[in-house]
Every structure is written in C-alpha cells, then in structure tokens.
Amino acid sequence: MTTSTSTTTAATSFSSGSINVSGLGNGTDFNSLIDGLIEAESATKTKFETWKAQWELKVEGFQYLNTKLLALKTTLGSMDTVDEFLSKAVTSTSDSSVSATATSEAVVGAHSIIVGQLAQNDILTTASGVSSLTSSVTSASTSLSFTYAGKSYTISDIGAGSTLTSLVNFINNNSATKDKVRATTVYDGSSYHLQLYGMDQGDGNQVVITDTGSLVFDESSFQNTQNAQSSKVKVDGFPVGSGNWISRDTNSVEDVIPGVSLTLKSANSNASITIGVTTDTDAIKENITKFIDAVNEVRAALQVLTKVSNSSGTSTGSLLTGNYGVQLIGTQLKDVIADLGLGFEMYNSSTGTGDYYSALSQLGISTDADDSSSTYGMLVLDEDALDEALENDPDGVAELFAADYTGETDSSDFSYLGRVNGTTKAGSYDVQIVTGASGITSATINGVACGIDGWKVTCPSGDAQGLVIQLDDHTANSTYSGTVDLKLGKTGQMSEKLAELTNSETGPLAILEDNYGEIIDSIDDKITREETRLANLESRLKDQYARLDALLNTLTNTQTQLTSAIEQLSSS
Helix, strand or coil, X not given: CCCCCCCXXXXXXXXXXXXXXXXXXXXXXXXXXXXXXXXXXXXXXXXXXXXXXXXXXXXXXXXXXXXXXXXXXXXXXXXXXXXXXXXXXXXXXXXXXXXXXXXXXXXXXXXXXEEEEXXXXXXXXXXXXXXXXXXXXXXXXXXXXXXXXXXXXXXXXXXXXXXHHHHHHHHHCCCCCCCCEEEEEEECCCCEEXXXXXXXXXXXXXXXXXXXXXECCCHHHEEEEECCECEEEEECCECCCCCCCEEECCCEEEEEECCEXXXXXXXXXXXXXXXXXXXXXXXXXXHHHHHHHHHHHHHHHHHHHHCEEEECCEEXXXXXCCCXXXXXXXXXXXXXHHXXXXXXXXXXCCCCECECCCCHHHHCEEECCCCCCCCCCCEEECHHHHHHHHHHXXXXXXXXXXXXXXXXXXXXXXXXXXXXXXXXXXXXXXXXXXEECCEEEEEEECCEECEEECCEEECXXXXXXXXXXXXXXXXXXXXXEEEEEEEECHHHHHHHHHHHHCXXXXXXXXXXXXXXXXXXXHHHHHHHHHHHHHXXXXXXXXXXXXXXXXXXXXXHHHXXXXXXXHHHHHHC
C-alpha cells in the first residue's frame, strides 16, 4: 500500500520576527486575519497619533505667530527714534557750492550761507625729481624728519638703495605717521617727484620737513604746492564785518545751524546761498503707512489662528481659537495701539499744557469695527485727519510715534537729567523736592524717597528707578512740586512689548510651546507603549495561528492518507 503526503506545508518557525503563516497548508490566509485583528486593536494608537498631530499643528501655529511678531519688531526697529521717523528736507539755491542734510532737530526755516574759503590740507612737492620710480633715492641707510601740526616725527631705517617707490611705501606703512602724512609721486613728463600730503585739513595742520638725511631730496627741495587752511563761512549774517568768519578745520560743518550739516564745495565771498529746511511730510506718512501695514500683518495672523466660522448654524473654531495665551498677546498689542502714549499728557486747551497729540486716534488711526468689512479688525487710516495733524504739528506726530525716552518737566524749578537705560520705565512721575538752609533735605518721585547728591535726586526703586532730576532753583526752605514725563513713542512701546512676547524663555509663546511639547512627549510615550503592545499581540497571534496551521496541516495529511488507504481497499 502506497501512501502520499501533501507538499503544501506551513512555515512554523517560532523564532522572534520570523513567524510567517502566509500560504498555509489548509488554504486559510491567517496573515490577513492577523492584520485585521491588529488593525482593530490599533484604534487607540490611531487616536493618540491624531491627537499628537493636533498638538503639533498648534505648536506650528505658535511658531508662525512668533515669526510674524519678530517681523513686526524688525520693521519697528527702523523707525523707533524721532530722527528715523521725522524727515527734514533741505534745499540749496546752489547745491554745487553748498549742500546740506538735516536731522529731526532742525528747525523749519531758511538760512543764508556765505563761503569765504574752503578747508584744505597741506601738500609738499619736491622741486627736484628722479628719472624713474625705480631710481635709488639714498645711498645709505637714513631717516626723514618732519613736524606736523607742531609736533615732531621721524621715520627711521630707510634702507640704503631704496627706490622712490619703496620710499613711498615705507612712509605710508609707518605705523607712527601713516595717519599724519601720506606719500605719493607725481610725474611732470620728464621726472618723478615725491609728494607729501598732510592727512588733516585746517590752518594748524602744516607739514614742515626738518631733516632728509642722505635722501636725494634735501629740506629746501620740498615746496608748499598747497597750504593747509580752514574753511570760513558766515551764517545768517554772522559774524558781522568783512574780515570776520566762522572757521572750521573741515568742509563738513555740523555745528553752526542746529540739526543741519553743511558740505562746503566752493568758495565765493560775494555770493549768498540760501539753505531751506522743511518737514518731509510724505516721508512721515510713508513711515506711518509702514507702521500700520506691519501691525495689520500680525492682526491678520491672529485672526486666521483664532477666528470662528459659522456655517448652517454650526460654529467651527480655528487652530488656536480660545487659546488664552494667544488671546493675551492680541489684547496687549491692541492696548498699545489704543492707550495714550507712555509719558504723554492729554492736551489742556485752557492752560495750553500737555501734548497736542497723545493718542493714535487723534491722527486718524482706528480699528475697523465693521464685521462685514474686508478690513474688519484691522487698523485703518483717515488720511484727511492725518494731513491735518501733520500740517498742525508734524513734530508732535513724529514724537507720538518715535519719542525715545524723551524727558520733560512741567516745572521751571527742576529739570530732567537722565535715566538708567533698560531700568527706568517710561511714564509720568510726580516729583516733590524740599530744601532747607543747606540744600535739598528730602525728595520723592511718585512717593518713593529719593537719594540726594547735591542738587540732584535719584529714584532708587519702582518704575522710576534710575530717574535723575536736577533742582535748578536753589532757594532755601522751599517746596517744589511738578511732573516729569519720560516719553516713549508707539514704535518703541510696541517694540518693547514684542520683546517681552517673543522672549525665547519667558514669552507666552515660548511657554506655551514648551508646555505643548511636554504634552506631545507624553503622547509619544503612549504611542510607544501601544506600539509595543501591538507588536507583542501580533507576535502572539502569529505564534497561535502557526501552531493552529501546523495542526490543521497534520490533520489534512492524515485525512489524505486515510482517504488514499480507503480508496486502495475499495479497489481491492
């Protein structure tokens, strides 16, 4: 009797990672069955993964918002001083003779300028020359001595056989004199001459050769081809008299008209040139528009991240809707825009005191409250109101935006002297100073007792810490009261707030990101545990079904053998 055995068998290795129950001897696809069971058991892991992805999206939202806040801070950093924000335009009736620039401190008006003489430096040129740049100018080691601006200098160790070119290089590379004189050469068509330039302009900066040693050029060979001299100007008719001038050792004159720098280009003592200073209102408006656009970039980002959509009676929140930290950021930035400027006082028309402009709303800047508008929630500008403000007080407009801790007092008895950068906060402070027979006996700023140093008082703590006030009225046994305003414009105030909000350690976004990171790490731990559980389950299932398949395969083989035996018995 012949028996037959099925050649279809299951792989039943039970070593970890090598169990395979696919293509089983009995025809059952246990792999698909196991995959289905694992998929059903993976619901918790899938829930964790979905949850993790939601938290990761929130973190991405924080990072996106932080990027927008930093971009706003960068933009504001380019206009956070009055000099950057307030542009003064300058015109000249003869730009080829005198040109000018102005800072924000320049007073609008016109000035007459007469240039009697340009400043120039001293130039010495040798009367004798040599035939080529490579000609030897000394047969022995030597030195060159001279005086400059009345002080003596010596360039030593000029090597024997030095050429004219090497002499020039030696002079120019001498560390002690290279900022005093400069050497070069000039060719007259037949020979090369040595030239020495005094590096500074002005009457007192003469170069005088005192000793040439063994050089082929002796002291008498050096001729003044240009004499050092100072510039001479008259400004608005001053100084009076034909021989009287304002003298400077440069052609860049910065201290004769407040806030205006003059560049003198040509002299003509008989010609009066008019310099006009005006406020460049177009440049101011451009800065204001840049400010509004940059703030609106952040507001738009906040809207996208927090808006609630209503559809068919159902409200759907955005990625960070209801997030307290994000709401706090939006509120604080809006407060900066809406509040009075720090250190600014409302204008009192009856007394004429205070700031004519102390809030952005007075300049035509407001928030669009129409929820059907395309600019809802954004800053909008009433250009007519802004034009009126710029026409009325352009300096006040610029100060509201860009005052950089400007100190003022409403009292003629004491004055603002200084502050500690980074410590003293902007704001308005009540000051009281009491004097006795020998000087100040007590002083307070916002009720805080101050330190006393002669006629100066310094606040030791609180928001006014580091604020220094000087008493100008020294009357004994008197009490002086008033207010000191330390002004910070909206760009500076916004920049400081943004620095707080974007701080990588203490800012709300950084704290939220850290907290959410911890949540994500916790979810990762849960996912890892689930993955381990599912891997163990899959291993057990493969083990169980492999054993089942082995049993089924044995039974199948036994069935085949019995069937064959029965058939053989029947046939016999």
